[in-house]
Amino acid sequence: MLRFALSRLASLVLSLVVASLVIFAAVEVVPGDPAAFMLGMNAAPDTVAALRHELGLDLALPLRYLAWTGGMLAGDLGLSYTYRVPVADLVLARLGVSLPLALYALALSTLIAFPVGLVAAARRGRAADWGIMAGTQLGIAVPNFWFAMLLVLVFAIRLRWFAAGGFPGWEAGPLANLKALTLPAVALALPQAAILARVLRSALIETMGQDYIRTARAKGLSERRTLVAHALRNAMIPVLTILGLQFSFLIAGGIIIENVFFLPGLGRLVFQAITQRDLIVVESVVMLLVFAVILVTFLTDLAYAAVDPRLRRRA
């Protein structure tokens, strides 16, 4: 297990290094001098030069790459060109919205998908199964941002149960914030729940054909207990994979949903940064998103190996 974990860790570090090189190179291609951009058209050349020096823009490329990555490791993401505050502070404040949103959506999609997938598997081939499969087929086809707009139309504009957007801030108390995040989380969760329910159903059906399930039935266990106690546990590997993948989709999907609901999260930060050409913010937030995805993949790999010892050898 330790050897497996170490080899996965090595590939995690390698992925991060390559990803940071790609991101750094991409942003370096952009024409224009951020210092000149920050100071405006009428800045004196020596003021621009002083700012370039202050931002470290006068260093050679490899040194700037090392300064950027070294800074990130120490928690210093640089200084935003437009906000003139440390990027780390901006990111941290926005993460306070994006992370709860992603976790809320993940919890919702799991809560919806498990009962639905179990029922479909237990009633395989019957009306309930066909109904659920048709519903999930539709759920996969619905773009989450459009679903979000429909939720706003029905629950915010017509019924007035929720606000159409915005975020009161954590000072307003957890309940007010939970309410503000509910429609966005539902919009994110439903298409994901549809995928998860389908994967769970087919994984369960696959395990239900195994010998140990026949044994469980033969010893007189009820169908429900067989399904929940024996089949579900063994169907967890594909489900874990999808859950891991979904986290990265939730992060990316969150970026769009935040724009529908005007939530001050990482997604809004990135889009503002793009329009303002605040490239250091784009660079750091993209790196952070990629880091999150790579980390989740790493953790999923470890989780598999813990669940199924057969997979450890494949390192």
Add this chain to the structure above:
Amino acid sequence: MRWPPALVAGAALTAVFVLAAALSFLWTPAPTTGMDIAARLRPPGGGHLLGTDHFGRDMLSMLMVGARTSLAVAVVAVGFGMAAGVPLGLLAAARQGSLVDEVVMRANDLVFAFPALVIAILITAVFGPSAFNAILAIGIFNTPVFARVSRGAALALWTLDYVRAAQVAGKGRARISVEHILPNILNLLIVQGTIQFSLGILAEAALSYVGLGAPPGTPSWGRMLAEAQTMIALAPHTAVIPGTAIVLAVLGLNLMGDGLRDITDPRLRGAP
């Protein structure tokens, strides 16, 4: 052989969209370039079957031209992913366990760590928004998908007798990959292609919606939704109609993909 109902329904829906997009080159119910402010935000019915948008443009005509954008972006992006991914997958399989295989698979993992939207953000930050950048982002994201599928399928084929026979006959690995492996994984690639095609339509809509895709002035389903957002209380049809078009197009492609998979993989027959 009886055709699965999913395949028939899916192919029919897909055909409607392809025909609508093709027809839009020759004819639309109304022009999509002019404005008619007097007729803005009309509900469906009357002179405009699906109503009008905030510039008074006919929604049905906008949908037809938008279908063109969606289909074009998705087709080119999936084609890009296939053109790059399939050779990489075949190469990795032909040299299983070698350094080439390892590098291809690790590079795949790396690209997977950049979700399509994140790639699009990076490209847009550098080059600015355009349909071409949306294609590039979706295409890059598709490459590892096809590499993985073709490698997995090709690995299984390399152990079969007829491939061994071809090796004994003195054919090189590249030639075997093209002459014997590729034709036998083609149906798998078509099924995967259908699924990626529907994901491409969703991705194009999302990118255009947030302003990273089709530029202003190019009718696109995602753009129509972005423009509808501020008027959703006033004219819900401007949001409901383009969204429904996306759902139906994606549903059609997914059903078609499932149906094709059922035909090519008999083990799955009977599953909904």
